[in-house]
Amino acid sequence: MRLATLRIDESGTTVAVRVDGDAVTRLDGFDDVGAVLRAGALEQVSSLGGRQEALDETKLAPVVVAPQKVVCVGLNYRNHILEMGRELPEHPTLFTKYPESLIGPRDDIQLPPESDAVDWEGELALVVGKTVRRATPEQAAEAIAGYSVLNDVTMRDWQYRTPMWFQGKAWENSTPIGPVFVTPEEIPAGAMMTTRVDDEIVQQTPIDDLVFDSAALISYISTIFTLNPGDVIATGTPGGVGHARTPQRYLTAGQTLSTAIDGIGELVNVAVPERI
Numbered sequence: 001m002r003l004a005t006l007r008i009d010e011s012g013t014t015v016a017v018r019v020d021g022d023a024v025t026r027l028d029g030f031d032d033v034g035a036v037l038r039a040g041a042l043e044q045v046s047s048l049g050g051r052q053e054a055l056d057e058t059k060l061a062p063v064v065v066a067p068q069k070v071v072c073v074g075l076n077y078r079n080h081i082l083e084m085g086r087e088l089p090e091h092p093t094l095f096t097k098y099p100e101s102l103i104g105p106r107d108d109i110q111l112p113p114e115s116d117a118v119d120w121e122g123e124l125a126l127v128v129g130k131t132v133r134r135a136t137p138e139q140a141a142e143a144i145a146g147y148s149v150l151n152d153v154t155m156r157d158w159q160y161r162t163p164m165w166f167q168g169k170a171w172e173n174s175t176p177i178g179p180v181f182v183t184p185e186e187i188p189a190g191a192m193m194t195t196r197v198d199d200e201i202v203q204q205t206p207i208d209d210l211v212f213d214s215a216a217l218i219s220y221i222s223t224i225f226t227l228n229p230g231d232v233i234a235t236g237t238p239g240g241v242g243h244a245r246t247p248q249r250y251l252t253a254g255q256t257l258s259t260a261i262d263g264i265g266e267l268v269n270v271a272v273p274e275r276i
Contacts, residue, residue: 002180034230083239109257123150127181133222148180149259210236
């Protein structure tokens with residue numbers, strides 16, 4: 001099953017929709033995919049009727065508009081760890097974002113005037129479907145509601161100002177997520193993630209090349225605090241980031257950042273100077 005969140009008026013009001021090919025069915029009573037998950041209604045909406053319309057991709061909002069938590073994982077793809085000159089971690093490296101960071105799958109990425117080193121990080125986004133605390137591996141696997149695509153756009157000059165990464169990772173209007181939420185069976189075996197800057201492929205890696213998989217992440221993170229339906233976990237980026245290149249490369253105004261995962265879909269976001 002494929003779900004999305006649509007903006008339905010100029011005020012930013014949203015509604016969750018079920019996506020069937022090029023058409024969507026409005027799921028009235030649910031503001032976004034997160035609301036579906038919090039209500040425990042994922043199975044119910046698979047056959048729920050409602051207003052049908054053609055899918056207008058320009059209206060797509062973040063699949064979860066305001067998650068309680070956006071937990072991000074660093075150094076979780078083997079090839080990215082090696083390109084950054086680090087050893088495989090014993091435990092997940094965690095940091096957070098806030099809902100203000102999230103933008104829709106066709107929204108512009110805002111380039112802040114304070115940063116000259118805005119980098120791309122294509123990622124598989126895991127969406128939690130059950131409330132869990134100290135989840136066993138089995139409970140963690142059952143808490144996987146589904147997946148989306150995310151790009152952890154990073155201001156590298158701010159990330160490395162201190163040993164703590166957070167300040168380079170949580171800028172407003174920087175993190176596209178979408179275009180849809182899919183339940184796990186929608187993703188084919190051997191699915192690839194591909195990130196492009198304009199027409200150039202800069203990252204391309206199987207999404208199963210993770211050091212810590214989805215269930216392991218839910219189990220680990222829920223040991224620290226409760227995870228709730230609609231919480232988002234960004235599972236890490238593969239090799240190919242601009243900061244690790246020689247010479248280093250970063251996003252500039254006018255470039256298009258595209259992030260695609262087989263079975264889910266593609267983010268297409270133009271980088272623009274932030275208006276202040």
